[in-house]
């Protein structure tokens with residue numbers, strides 16, 4: 001998915017829902033990034049909130065996850081303010097630039113309060 005303005009074609013960022021598993025899981029994992037010059041203005045919070053609603057309402061998922069490096073302040077703030085909860089930390093979870101990095105595991109499920117779309 002791309003995040004863009006309703007009024008004009010400028011792209012604000014991108015959002016993926018990866019690794020969708022059906023059956024008894026009904027889960028997916030978010031990936032997202034803001035594009036300059038629109039980072040840090042709240043647009044990605046709106047975009048990710050819309051993606052969470054899409055995941056539950058259209059894709060009928062039960063759980064949406066985000067795996068975030070502990071030092072990624074912007075991403076941690078984003079999911080926290082959207083109502084995700086931290087479920088734990090997985091050591092050496094994802095290999096980035098040749099290094100296995102720890103990641104915090106955040107998630108939101110259908111039973112939780114869904115994010116406001118600002």
Ligand SMILES: CC(C)(COP(=O)(O)OP(=O)(O)OC[C@H]1O[C@@H](n2cnc3c(N)ncnc32)[C@H](O)[C@@H]1OP(=O)(O)O)[C@@H](O)C(=O)NCCC(=O)NCCS
Nearest residue numbers: 032033034039040041042043044045068073074075077078
């Ligand atoms: C994570 C990312 C998508 C957030 O996008 P964004 O445009 O900053 O999102 P928003 O503007 O909606 O901001 C989200 C919150 O983070 C805050 N924030 C933004 N940049 C920040 C920074 N560098 N340090 C601390 N907080 C920051 C914002 O102020 C906002 O919080 P607030 O509303 O309480 O003030 C963006 O930083 C990014 O693309 N990072 C690189 C890719 C990445 O890390 N993706 C996620 C992988 S898990």
